[in-house]
Amino acid sequence: MVSKRYTNEFKAEAVKQVTERGYPVAEVAQRLGVSSHSLYAWLRESGVSQQARSAQQEADLLKENQRLRAELRRVEEERDILKNGRRVLCQGVRAKYAFMLAHQREFRVAVMCRVLKVQRSGFYAWQAQPQSARAIEDARLLVRIEESYLASGGVYGSRNVHRDLREAGESVGKHRVARLMRAHGLRSVRSPQRYRYRAGKPSAVAPNKLQRQFTVPEPDQAWVTDITYLRTAEGWLYLAVVLDLYSRAVIGWSMKSTLARALALDALLMAIWRRRPKTSVMIHSDQGVQYGSDDWQRFCREHGLEISMSRRGNCWDNSVAESFFSSLKKERIRGKIYRTRDEARSDVFDYIEVFYNRQRRHGHLGGVAPMTFEAAASKQSV
Incomplete structure (x- = not known):
């Protein structure tokens, strides 16, 4: 059933494609490979109302207006300080303190200190005693x-x-x-201070069974997983992905504000729900603490996954996942800092599910998108 195939995180981001980005339901359903009936059900479950969104937009606009007014007042105050205090800008600290004392009623002390590049504590100390x-x-x-x-x-x-x-x-x-x-x-x-590990040291949890064999003949034979971070104004947003080496498709992902073990487990759970592998699958990762935990090992055993781990400090052992993160940051993020984690989630979701998996041409696949490659291979096999 649908509820068993898609995670709540996937549903929420799919709903945002309609409610926030304004795409038609039919188009979003086709892009993401889900039925329109399911997408309408997710929209009803989300309980999003146009009136609530409009109210939120008005509140955000009012807040931004207040911020801009405050910024304008600050800039005008700094301009007036520079205009009146231009004679002391190149003088010593005592001359600047004297200017500040004479203009205390006109300008704020903190702003004068910032403009004149002096310490507020030094100004108050200068006032207290010669x-x-x-x-x-x-x-x-x-x-x-x-x-x-x-x-x-x-x-x-x-x-x-x-x-x-x-x-x-x-x-x-x-x-x-x-x-x-x-x-x-x-x-x-x-x-x-960190403990310095010697590069190339094998994992104590599992050996490197993949051995950089990044080309596999069939889907769901070998998956790779890794974690990266994105910068937002609210703090870091961590992204975990699972890729199928057969098509380089991102078959599982999760985004959270912490590096808890659930981040890696949720991405792997999405991959299992989506692919439903009938045979054992090799899952390859680095030696991060999430992948060396008891929860990760127990989860893999329960779902018939064979664990493989890179050598410590050797990024080439997991270069497919590293290459995906590089493409994500070069093609979509490009050094930007998102205002909120939700904004980053929506943008990354759009990159993975709409662009990368279904539109982006991949050199390893002969210039076709991962999902297109899988579909073509499936027709040939039939």
Whole structure:
């Protein structure tokens, strides 16, 4: 039955093709290979009303209007600060602080600090008590230190910042630079320490049974799976896919906001529901924690799947999945940052189910789409 063949995630994205993208039901049904009756049933189940969508659009428009008004006020305020404070832009910190004190009632302190590139804490400290000669010099050095630190993107620590200052002609000790950076919370951005694995180490869970044999003569003999991530304004969206090596078709996918094991399992479950393999299928993956979990191994055993894993640190062992992710990011994403995870889900769904599987010409298949290749092969076999 339909309810057993398609996941809720698939249904939701199929409904969006009609409700959000405006495609006719018949066209969407034909593209996705489902019946119009099923798609109408999914639309009824979704409970989406035109009135609710219109209300949401109006709310979004009002919110965007408010954001633009606030942005305009901010830009106008920064323009006026630059206009009135142009004489102190190239002067020292104390001159900028004096300007800020004289214009406190006219402009916000936080905005003046941002435009004049000074620290708000330094301004308040300057107001509280007169600075000593050393404090004045520290404030001057701090400006140079921040310039070096920000220019590096927050990567430089005190040692490299000290080198920049010495090359710029500043006579300052490395310990003084370290003290100023520590006092103002300027720390180098470092990645967490990770255990370094030696490339080529076999998996302890399962051997590499695929051995880069990426061309198979029949469908549902060998599948490959992998996980990638997409950037959105709400945070990362993780995508897991399952591809059939026979046609390079994406037969299973799942998108979630976390890297939980359910991400990989849901993609594999969709592939099983869609293909319903009658014989054992090899499922090949890398050595990610999702694929080495007990849940993954138990699920594969229960569904007659033979586990194969790449050698650690060797991306070529799973290059078909890596190639798909590369095509997705080059052809559809191209470095864009989606506003919401839902927006990213809809775009990726459209790429996989509408474009990649049914329209995109694949060089490995002689220039035809994966589903077209499978259909033609099925007719020949009959």
